Amino acid sequence: MVQTQNSYKNLVTKKTDNPPILLNCMKAFVVGGFICVIGQALSYFYMYFFDFTEKTVGNPTVATLIFFTMLLTGFGFYDRIAQFAGAGTAVPVTGFGNAVISAAIEHRTEGYVQGVGGNMFKLAGSVILFGVFSAFVLALIKTILNLWGN
Amino acid sequence: MVFLSAFIIGGLICVIGQLLMDIYKFTPGHTLSILVVAGAVLGSIGWYDALIDFAGAGATVPITSFGNALVNGALNEADQHGLIGVVTGMFEVTSSGISAAIIFGMIGALIFKAKG
Amino acid sequence: MNKGMVILIVSVLSLLFACNAGENNETQTNTVTPINIEKGTDDINGTLSKQATAILNKKNDFLSSYKILESENELIIAIKVDFFQQFTEQKIEKKLEKELKEKLHTKKIKVSSDEKIYIEISKLENNEFTNTEKKKKFTKLKKLMKDNA
Numbered sequence: 001m002v003q004t005q006n007s008y009k010n011l012v013t014k015k016t017d018n019p020p021i022l023l024n025c026m027k028a029f030v031v032g033g034f035i036c037v038i039g040q041a042l043s044y045f046y047m048y049f050f051d052f053t054e055k056t057v058g059n060p061t062v063a064t065l066i067f068f069t070m071l072l073t074g075f076g077f078y079d080r081i082a083q084f085a086g087a088g089t090a091v092p093v094t095g096f097g098n099a100v101i102s103a104a105i106e107h108r109t110e111g112y113v114q115g116v117g118g119n120m121f122k123l124a125g126s127v128i129l130f131g132v133f134s135a136f137v138l139a140l141i142k143t144i145l146n147l148w149g150n
Numbered sequence: 151m152v153f154l155s156a157f158i159i160g161g162l163i164c165v166i167g168q169l170l171m172d173i174y175k176f177t178p179g180h181t182l183s184i185l186v187v188a189g190a191v192l193g194s195i196g197w198y199d200a201l202i203d204f205a206g207a208g209a210t211v212p213i214t215s216f217g218n219a220l221v222n223g224a225l226n227e228a229d230q231h232g233l234i235g236v237v238t239g240m241f242e243v244t245s246s247g248i249s250a251a252i253i254f255g256m257i258g259a260l261i262f263k264a265k266g
Numbered sequence: 267m268n269k270g271m272v273i274l275i276v277s278v279l280s281l282l283f284a285c286n287a288g289e290n291n292e293t294q295t296n297t298v299t300p301i302n303i304e305k306g307t308d309d310i311n312g313t314l315s316k317q318a319t320a321i322l323n324k325k326n327d328f329l330s331s332y333k334i335l336e337s338e339n340e341l342i343i344a345i346k347v348d349f350f351q352q353f354t355e356q357k358i359e360k361k362l363e364k365e366l367k368e369k370l371h372t373k374k375i376k377v378s379s380d381e382k383i384y385i386e387i388s389k390l391e392n393n394e395f396t397n398t399e400k401k402k403k404f405t406k407l408k409k410l411m412k413d414n415a
Contacts, residue, residue, distance in 0.1 A: 019172045021168075021169070021172045021173065024168050024172055025165045025168050025169065025172075028161070028164040028165050028167065028168035029161035029162070029164060029165050030161065031164070032160050032161045032163065032164025032165070032212070033156070033157035033158065033160045033161030033164070033208075034157070035160065035211060036156045036157060036159070036160025036161070036205075036207045036208045036211045036212070037153055037156055037157050037160070037207070038207075039156070039160075039207030039210065039211040040152060040153055040156040040206050040207035040208070041153075042207070043206060043207050043210070047381060047382050047385060048385055051382075051406075051410065052382065053380045053382040053383070053410055053411075054202075054203075054380045054381050054382055055380065057210075057382075058202075058207075058210035058215060058219070058246075059246035060246070061207060061210060061211070062210065062211065062215075062246055062247040062250060063246050063247070063249075063250035065211065066247065066250040066251050066254050067250070067254055069254070070254040070255075070257065070258045073258065073262075074258050074261060074262035075262075086168055086171065087164045087165070087167035087168035087170075087171060087181070088161075088164045088168070090164075090167060090178050090181070090182070091163055091164040091166075091167040091168075091181075091182070091185060091212050091213055092160070092164070092211045092212050092213065093211060093212070093213060093215075093216075093247045093251075095178070095182065095213070096182065096213055096216075096247065096251055097247075097250070097251045097254065097255075099178075100251040100252065100254075100255040101251065101254055101255040101258045101259075103255070104255035104256060104258055104259040105255075105258050105259050105262050105263075105264050106264045107259075108259045108264065109264065112259070116255075116256065116259045120252070120255055123178065123179050123182070124248075124251065126179045126180075126182070126183045127179075127182045127183055127186050127213065127216070128248060129183075130183040130186055130187050131183075131186040131187070131189075131190065131216050131217050131220050132220055132240055134186070134187040134190040134191070134217065135190045135193075135194075135217060135220035135221040135223075135224055135240060136224065136236065136237070136240055138190055138191060138193075138194040138221055138224075139194065139221055139224035139225050139228060139236045139239070139240075140233075140236050141194075142194050142225060142228075143225070143228040143232075143233055143235075143236055144233070147233075151349075155349075199356070200353045200354065200355075200356070201353075203352045203353065203355040203356065203379070204352040204353050
């Protein structure tokens, strides 16, 4: 019995263990880089025509990208792009935006409070949790070190 | 030119994410969380701002910039208001990315129909 | 699909390299005329600007270009650093500001590596603004520089 279980396990790992890593990385690199280039163009647009400095231009840039993500997600194109690009769309803010927006759209039929509100943060929740908490801890440590240093 | 560095740095951060998912089998949720924390760490030692100066949107567009923005907000408030500023600062800069995702998520739910 | 990927990557990269090559022709040799709001751009009688120009012209090894805006004996200087120095952009900015304040014996100098300031001063060079509008811009720029959260 054990032998068949073992050979089954080997069969499973052999068949499922081969994502084409190099190809995935190339796709992620190109798509991710491309999204950042679009972001850079948006940044220059906001810096030139509005009163945003280099420091503050990240805000409208990111918001605009998420707006485009909403359109792509709503009209159904995002999923195909995401499947092709993997981390190329997941790592930029577009991935975060899509996770929130697609969950919101999907669960609307369950009502806005329970469906949309209750499900929007399935993925986003961990990002916000660890982002906020790690920033808190790090800032605390750095501030205490600064106070001691003085 | 900054467009080239934006492309390369942005692409590299995505490659790191891809490797985390392919080699270490992390889920997207894990990967993004790791990247946000990495951004916060680099932000707290001041390296992430230098990266933004070099790569522009290549550093502000990936999710790592959330972590950097949160740390910077906390540290700025701490500069002005001492230790308690760390907590209050977090909520001042809850970064436009998070707000935008929430707002457009709601708008999306209002406008769009779920596809099968 | 593999071939398509390669072609895509090569074309994107060559596009970016082409843009990069084009930009390099722009690096000015720092014969920039500083803008003095009081006296108009022709008359560079603002000695502060002149002195600042003399100092900044020697910084060619890391400074790729700069623009000076002067108003009522206050200077705003926008700098652009060489590509690979951009990691240390902020340190260079602080060092320059300190040096200029010492050498020109005035505290009313602000140096910024922020590209927005550079863009705004370049817009003023078109000289289609009245003096009051230029002064308003000056105070706006000062506020923008402080706003850097």
